[in-house]
Amino acid sequence: MKNLADGVYFTGMLNPNMRVFDVIMRTEYGTSYNSYVVRGTQKTALIEAAHRSFSALFQEELAQALPQGCAPDYLILNHTEPDHSGCVAELLERFPKLEVFATQAASVYLKNITNIPDLRVHVVKDGETLELGGKTLRFLSAPFLHWPDSMFTYLEEDKILFSCDFLGAHYCEPGVLDTHLVYRKAYEDALKNYFDCIFGPFQPWVRKGLAKIAPLDVDMLCPSHGPVLTRGCLLENALAQYTLWSREESAGAKKIPIFYCTAYGNTAALAEAVRGGILRVFPDAQCKIYNIIEHDLDALVALLNGSDAFAVGCLTINRDAVPPIYSLLAHADAINMAKRPAALFASYGWSGEGFANTAARLNSLKCRVFEEQFKVTLVPTAADLAAAADFGERFADSIC
Ligand SMILES: Cc1cc2nc3c(=O)[nH]c(=O)nc-3n(C[C@H](O)[C@H](O)[C@H](O)COP(=O)(O)O)c2cc1C
Ligand SMILES: [Fe+2]
Ligand SMILES: [Fe+2]
Structure with missing residues (x-):
């Protein structure tokens, strides 16, 4: 337990040994599950809870702040998300009169997380306040940061914003406050990694969240992971970074990367031809060709997810597409892939499943798969290459 301001306490749990979070995220600096107690003259509020595995420790910590x-x-x-709510069922057993405040979406999820179907949740409206006695909590709608249920809570008298995952970091140092941070560079690495993995797919919502915070007078920002950020120390920097990382790119040259795999160069030759056709329509396009196995997967994933449109060429081996194609497409940002124009081309020998299976993945991502798909048996002829270029051109025309 740590006192942050008069009547405001940090009751978070440190988890320095966590190395993977939510399956998709490496967490080399561990994390903390932050929670806070705000004590007014009349009432006491707990903000966020903890991961279920910390339930007993959390209750001990909480007792010290009450x-x-x-x-x-x-x-x-x-x-x-259960990293903050996993121990709520146990908390409610211990404190049956505890009244839960959350958004409408959160009220539904919480019933399914606690498996208490008749759980009573006070559903808050945007701007609603809760008086604790000399401490006023204001709830601010901030959805999709990063679930539909998210919101912020602002403690007016102390100018403290409780932002949950927003501006958080999977990072763990015992000092809690940014002013006590020892390894600043490591923290900044964790902040960026957190942004990329958690908020990368939700950038329009990040911009809305920042706009929601902008008019507030914030001296201290209490996230649900990593250090508490204070004005004059790291708060301004974190806000500036989020602004930078979520900014809308100005419409410049079209980005149309081409990814492929090849054993004998046939699909590679088709990739070159398709590129030539695309460049006829968009001479300035960023339209490079990437043999997937020769590049760093993270870099290719960034190109795929940041593209305006893309093309994929996949040979068939043993009645299937090849693993590097699946790996790349497994990392596609499914939240933002819907309607993304995609073209598919390939060389195959006799059955061509590589083609069909890649198309299935693109369809499941809801990409706008170019209706014509371009297949050649074995070695493309000069006519095939010319047709592949025309195919590339028609694909580019379709995304104008
Ligand atoms: C090990 C191996 C297995 C293959 N299995 C299939 C297959 O099951 N069905 C098929 O249509 N083609 C199959 N092929 C043929 C390739 O898809 C074909 O040779 C294609 O032209 C290769 O394109 P690339 O030059 O871009 O590697 C296989 C090729 C290899 C080398
Ligand atoms: Fe979360
Ligand atoms: Fe979280």
């Missing part, structure tokens, strides 16, 4: 023998009156959940 007036002797008292229960918290309110539990504010800005977001219900």
